[in-house]
Amino acid sequence: MRRRIKAIIVALLFVAAAGAQQTVAPTQEPVGPVRGDKTAEYNVVNSIELGYRWESVGGSQDEYNSQVNYGNGVRLLSSSLTVNSLDGHGRFFDEIVLTTQGLGNDPYESATLRVQKNHLYRFDMNWRLNDYVNPGLASGGQENGSLRDTEYTSQDDDLTLFPQSKIKFFLGYSRNVQDGPEFMPIGHIFASTLASNTESSVRDARNEYRIGNEFQFLGFKVNWMHGWEDFKEDFRVNPQFDTSGGAPTVFSNPYHGTSPYWRVALFTDKKWFSMNGRFTYTGTQRAFISQQGSFLGGQPVVGLQTVTVGAGQRPVATGNLTFSIFPTSKLSITNSTAVYNVRTEGNAEFLQVNNATGSIQSQNFLYLGIRTVTNQTDLNYQAVKWLGFFGGYHYSDRFMRNILDPSLPTYDRTSILNTGVFGVRIRPVQPLTIVLDGEVGRANEPFTPKSDRNYQALNARAQYKHKSLMLSAYAQSSYNNNSIVLTSYSSHARTYAVNTSWTPLRWLSFQADYSKLHLDTLGGLSFFDSGNLLTGQESLYISNLHTGNLGVQFTLGKRINLYAGYSHVQDAGDGRSQATGAGFGPDIPQFQIAQTFPMRFQSPLARLSVKLTNRVRWNVGYQYYGYHEEFFTGQSFLPDQAYRAQTGYTSVLWSF
C-alpha cells in the first residue's frame, strides 16, 4: 500500500511539473508528499512561496514591458490554503480553498477563494490584477501614438444558497476597473507626426449586481437571473499647449450608463431526450457628454468651444432553444435554434459656440439593427465501438437595417449562410483516437471584403495516450475566398502541430511540442498615392510561424528537482532577404515591407528546487527573453523594438 501511495505521489509531482511554456516562477514543485495538519474538525494544508524577482533589460524597455513586464522586488509568488472538514459537518464551513499568485507587485496578480458549507452555501471569489503597458508600439517598424499604462483589476463574487438543493438562490457582484495614464492623439495630426498627442487619464469602471434562483417545474430546471451592469468611463485630457497651434486644450468625455438584464433558462436531461432553452433581454442605455475647448477637429481655433451630448440605447433580445433526442444508445439528433435581435439607436446634439456666433446642430445617431436566426441540426452516430460519425447542416440568416440619415433611404441587407459539417471518429485500439472533421460554408452576402463567403475548414487530429505517454498530432486547413468582380480576397491558413509528454522514468519527464502556422492572404486595395487614386491593387501577406516548446524535468535523489525549458517562436516570413525586396503588388516601399514580418522570440528557462526539510524547499530560477525583428532591429531609420531580458528569482516555499 505504501508503495502505491508513493507511486501516486510521484506521478502527481510529475504531472504538476512537466508542463512546458511556464513562466519561471512561481515554483511548480510541491514540497513533499504528505501535507496537512489535522485539528479536531478540520484538515489544514498550507503552502506559501515568498521570494525575490529580478530583471535586467537591454534594448527596448518599452517592448519588454509590453510583452513580459516582470520587475524587481519581493513577492508572495504563490500561496495555497485548503481547509476541509473531516466529517462534512463543520460548524460554519466544510471547505475553504484560498490561492494567490504574484501578490506584492507582480504584473499578473490573482487570488481565488472558495468557502462552502455542504448543502447550505457556497461562496466563490476571484480577484485579478493586470499591470497593462502598451507603449504605443506597432510591429513592422512603425510607431504608434497611443500609449497606455493602466492597471486592470477584476473581481467576481458569487454566493449560492442551498447549492445541493432543488431550490437554489444566487447572489453575485462583479467589478472591473481600468485606471491609469494614457497618451493619445485627439483630432487630426496634420502638422506633425506625433506633436498633437495629448496626455490624458482614463478610468473605466464596471459594476454588476445580480440575483437569481433555480427551481424545478414540470420536470424542468428553471434558472433565472436578473442583473444590473453599470458602466462609466471618465476620460479627461489634462490641459496643455497644443504644439501645432499654441492654444490650451481641454477635453473631457465622460460616458456612463447601465445595462439591466434578465436571463431565463430551462433545461432537462432525460434518458431519451434533453432540452434546454435560454432567453435574455438586455436594455443597455448610455449617456455621454463631451466638452472640448480651443480647437476643433485638431485645428486650433482660439475661443471655440464644442459640446456634444446624447444618449444611446441598445436593447438586445436573444433566445436559444435546443432539443436532443437519443433514439438508441448509438444515435443522438440535436436541433438548435438561436435568435439574436439588437437595435442601436439614440440621439445626440452637437453644440458649437464661438465668441462671435453660436450654433447648435443635431447629429444623427446611426441606427443599426441586426436580427440573426440560426438553426442547426446535428447527428452523432456511433456505428461500432471503434467507429463513429457526426455531421450536420447549419443555416444562418442575418437581417440588417441601417439608417445613416433620416432623410436618406433605409438600407436593408440580408445575409444567408449555409454550412455543412461532418466528421468521423476512429479508435482502432483503446489508447489511439483519430478524428477527422470539416466544415464547408457558403454565404451569399458577406458584410466585409474579408468575411467568410466560400470557406472550408478541415481538421485532422490523432492522439495516443497510454499510461504516462501522450502523443498527439493535429492538422488544420482553413480557406476562404471572398473574391468578387473588381476586387479579390482569398485567405489560406494551415496549421500543423505535434505534441508529446512522457514520464519514462520516475526521475525523468518531458514535454515537447512544435507547430507551424502558415497564412497567406491576398487582398484587393485602393488608395491614394501622392494624390493619385490607385485602384485594382493587391496585397499579399505571407506568414510562416514556427513555434516550439520543450520542457524537461529531472529529479535527482530525494531532494533536488531541476527543470529546464525552452520556447521559440519564429516567423520565417515569405523567404525574402530584405524588407523591400521580392514583394508583390504596389511598388511602394511601405507596401512591400508590410507584406511579411519575420521575427524571432525565444525564452529559455531553468529552475533548481532543493528540498531542505519535509516542509521547506529553496528555489532559484532564471529565464531569458529575447525579441528580434528581422528587418528593423538595428536599423537607425526605424524604431528598434528588440530587447534582451534576463529575469530570475529565488524563493523559499514553506508547506504544512
Next chain:
Amino acid sequence: MLVIAALPVFAQKEGLQKDATHGFIGSDACKTCHADVWSKFYKNPHFKSLASAKEPPPERTGCESCHGPGGRHVEAHGGKATIVAFSQLEPKQILDNCLRCHAETLSRANIRRSQHTENDVVCTSCHSIHKSPVPKFLLANTQRELCYGCHADVRSQFSMPFKHRVNEGFMVCTDCHNPHGAFPPTWRMAERPHLMEQALANEEPCLKCHEEKRGPFVFEHPPVRVEGCEACHYPHGSANSRLLRRPVVFTMCLECHNGALGFGRARLGDPVPSSFHDLRSPLFQNCTNCHSHIHGSNIDAFFLK
C-alpha cells in the same frame, strides 16, 4: 409527437445495472482495500453525498454512486470486470454515469451535443476524481495544461510575444470557453463555434473584460458589431502588437476599405481613404494614430476622438 412518444421503446439501458443478487453493500466495505482513496476522500466534493446522509442510498451515495453495486466485486476479491471501472468504459458510458448527477447544472446543459463530446472527450479526459493535483474542480492537471494537451496549436498561440496572459496565470481558458458545451453563438453568422461562453446579452466573451468597447456609440464601427473582434484580432496570441492580424495597421484597414461595391452598411463598399491620405507618407501608415477610437465614438464619425 407520436414518434417522440415511441422513442423510449428503443432506448437502451446503460450505466449502472442493478443486480438483485449482488447489490449495493455501502462504502465502508471499500475502505478495506482502497484505503489510499478513502484516506483522502473527505476532501473530495463527492464526499458530500456520504456526509449528508440524505441522498437516496445507495445509488447516489459514496463509492457505489459512481462505481455501481460492489457485491460481486467483494465476492470476487476485486477485479475490474466485477464493478464499474471507468478505465474500461466507453466514452459515452462515462458521460452517462457522470450526468446522472451532474446534468442538473446550467453550464452543462449542452454537454451532450458539444464538440468535445463529439470528439470523445468526456469527463475523465479532464477530471481525475481520486488523484486531482489541483484544489478545485478535480481537474487532472492545471487547466491550461489540460487544454494544451490536445490543442497544441493553441499552446503555440499563447507562446507568441503578444498574447492574453494565460501562461502567466492571469487568465484561464474557461474565462472565454465552456468546455462542457456552449449555447449556439449569435454573433457573426454563427459559423465555426468554439465552445464560446457568451457574455452579457449573448455577446462575444471579449466584452466581459473589454466592456468599454461595447457601446452603444453614436458612430459604431460596424465590423466590430457585425463581424466581431476576430475581424481584426487574434484572440489567443499574435506576433503582432495588440493581437492584430497584420503587423502593419494600414494593410489590415485597406483590405476592407477598398471601395468594393456590395459590402458595408449601404452596400456601397467600405470607403477608400480620402485623397490627403498619401500612403507614401509615414503619417498615414498607422491609421489608429488619428483614428484612435476605432471601436466606436460618440462625437466623431471618423473615430478621431
